[in-house]
Amino acid sequence: MDIEYIINQYYKKGTKLYDIFIDHADKVREKSVYIASRIAHVTQNSTSNIKPDIKFIEEAAMLHDIGIFMTNSPSIYCMGEYPYICHGFLGRELLDSIGFPRHGLVSERHTGAGITLENIIANSLPLPHRDMVPVTIEEEIICFADKFYSKKPKWVGFEKSLDKIMEEMEKLDQQNYSHLPILNNNSHLDKKSDYNNKTHSERFSGWVKKFLI
Numbered sequence: 001m002d003i004e005y006i007i008n009q010y011y012k013k014g015t016k017l018y019d020i021f022i023d024h025a026d027k028v029r030e031k032s033v034y035i036a037s038r039i040a041h042v043t044q045n046s047t048s049n050i051k052p053d054i055k056f057i058e059e060a061a062m063l064h065d066i067g068i069f070m071t072n073s074p075s076i077y078c079m080g081e082y083p084y085i086c087h088g089f090l091g092r093e094l095l096d097s098i099g100f101p102r103h104g105l106v107s108e109r110h111t112g113a114g115i116t117l118e119n120i121i122a123n124s125l126p127l128p129h130r131d132m133v134p135v136t137i138e139e140e141i142i143c144f145a146d147k148f149y150s151k152k153p154k155w156v157g158f159e160k161s162l163d164k165i166m167e168e169m170e171k172l173d174q175q176n177y178s179h180l181p182i183l184n185n186n187s188h189l190d191k192k193s194d195y196n197n198k199t200h201s202e203r204f205s206g207w208v209k210k211f212l213i
Contacts, residue, residue, distance in 0.1 A: 028142065035211045070086070082126075092108035113172075140207060
């Protein structure tokens with residue numbers, strides 16, 4: 001797989017969009033490989049079946065945002081026609097079309113901490129009606145690593161704190177789970193046991209324990 005060739009088909013070197021795309025992708029790649037390598041080291045002498053495919057992670061992390069150029073996101077120099085939330089499934093369609101469906105699933109499933117079919121229907125999101133939640137360890141790692149880096153020009157290159165990311169995940173929950181019962185006055189969302197039905201903040205918290213502790 002020639003990552004540079006694929007990226008250069010859709011992003012022109014020397015443009016602000018190219019620079020933003022590459023910087024973000026590279027940061028996510030580095031973070032993802034660090035996490036995957038740490039997991040591999042911790043589990044090498046155990047009976048764990050968690051063995052991340054690091055070569056695949058390097059490739060998929062660089063391509064996870066390949067669909068952003070098709071969105072209407074002027075703040076990051078994307079002049080397409082689709083809402084930004086569509087960039088994941090658009091990236092999947094693009095990667096599927098050139099023969100990389102496994103990488104395409106990473107693209108589709110990395111937005112937020114994954115978007116459930118329930119999210120999509122309840123909030124009338126402009127997305128295909130299917131679960132878009134990370135399933136494999138590689139998808140989880142890249143989705144998790146992605147949350148540490150913004151593509152907004154003033155934040156490019158800076159790593160977010162866990163507290164900042166959790167704040168962002170909780171805001172997503174407030175937007176996307178407003179239809180769920182409220183447990184108390186602190187606006188804690190109804191807890192669900194099924195992985196695909198967890199909130200963004202619940203899934204992210206689970207990854208913190210899984211990857212960093």
